[in-house]
Amino acid sequence: MAGITNAAYRRLCREQGAGLYVCEMITSRGLVEGDATTKSMLVFDELEDVRSVQLYGTDPAYVGKATEILCAEYGVAHVDLNFGCPVPKVTRKGGGAALPWKRNLLGEILTAAVSAGARYGVPVTMKTRIGIDEDHQTYLDAGRIAEESGAAAIALHGRTAIQGYSGTADWAPIAELVQHVDIPVLGNGDIWEASDAVRMVAETGAAGVVVGRGCLGRPWLFRDLAAAFAGETVAVLPSLGEVRTMMYRHAELLAQHMGEERGCKEFRKHVSWYLKGFSAGGELRHALALVSTLAELDRLLEQLDPDEPFPTSILGAPRGRQGSPRKRVVLPEGWLDDADGTGLHLAEDIDEVSGG
Structure with missing residues (x-):
């Protein structure tokens, strides 16, 4: 890790x-x-x-x-x-x-x-x-x-x-x-x-x-x-809208600790893990993996469909x-x-x- x-x-x-x-x-x-x-x-x-x-x-x-x-x-x-x-x-x-x-x-x-x-x-x-x-x-x-x-x-x-x-x-x-x-x-x-x-x-x-x-x-x-x-009952799986909120929060915290430029660079490697199984297109994924500012990240995340349900097909599958x-x-x-x-x-x- x-x-x-x-x-x-x-x-x-x-x-x-x-x-x-x-x-x-x-x-x-x-x-x-x-x-x-x-x-x-x-x-x-x-x-x-x-x-x-x-x-x-x-x-x-x-x-x-x-x-x-x-x-x-x-x-x-x-x-x-x-x-x-x-x-x-x-x-x-x-x-x-x-x-x-x-x-x-x-x-x-x-x-x-x-x-x-x-x-x-x-x-x-x-x-x-x-x-x-x-x-x-x-x-x-x-x-x-x-x-x-x-x-x-x-x-x-x-x-x-x-x-x-x-x-x-x-x-x-x-x-x-x-x-x-x-x-x-x-x-x-x-x-x-x-x-x-x-x-x-x-x-x-x-x-x-x-x-x-x-x-x-x-x-x-x-x-x-x-x-x-x-x-207790485990919460409902997050929608893509909830995932993108989590993604921005993650990048925001990285920026707070490392500065915006380095924080956004550190965030890039997390993009594929967050979006695993979702239908986000390759062009958008590529752009997210090159993000340099929080404003740019916010703009790109807005292109994700907030109503897309979590892909249950990947549950139980290895990550990383x-x-x-x-x-x-x-x-x-x-x-x-x-x-x-x-x-x-x-x-x-x-x-x-x-x-x-």
């Missing part, structure tokens, strides 16, 4: 429903060393009273210090450690979904973060995947280590690293992890509609759900989730990147030789900004 869950989008989602909205992933090394790009991502909306940040790291000392900085200098109330990212530039450094294979390293990182957070009363959670591949599963050990280290909860994405975002998430390991640990387990993977979340909790016993790609172009999903978990399974997971040389090791002490890159 890099480049998506900035302060503007978190504000928009927060306006829709209750939940915890996590900042884009930042690197511990980047924060500790004062990297300008990393620090620029730590921007919060004025109404964001609960600040939540996802942190990436492969070195316990950096992760511990970064957690302390987040708590002391940024008023963060929740830190989530990302051990789920499957992209090669992360796993080749032993980070993301590769890291839980090194059980002792995972424990050291979690302990450092939990200890730092505890001094400020800030809970630390972690997110991970089933494992590197089917032959190198890590989720049960990761859950045990998270609990022993004092983590407040663990989120499990029902895919392995080699799957990336392809295929269908397997929720069975989530249910198994629920039985394996006493800390709350959050389920992640293929939550496209509120009904998916309710079904996941019912099938797995998870304490809650984590939503990623499912909210792309659909910030009202959180409104629907809040209603579904409260046992999906792709194909990888042929292999790129790992440091010898990474799989010793599961009890503490890694090769490879320096993490400052600019890792992916997700998992």
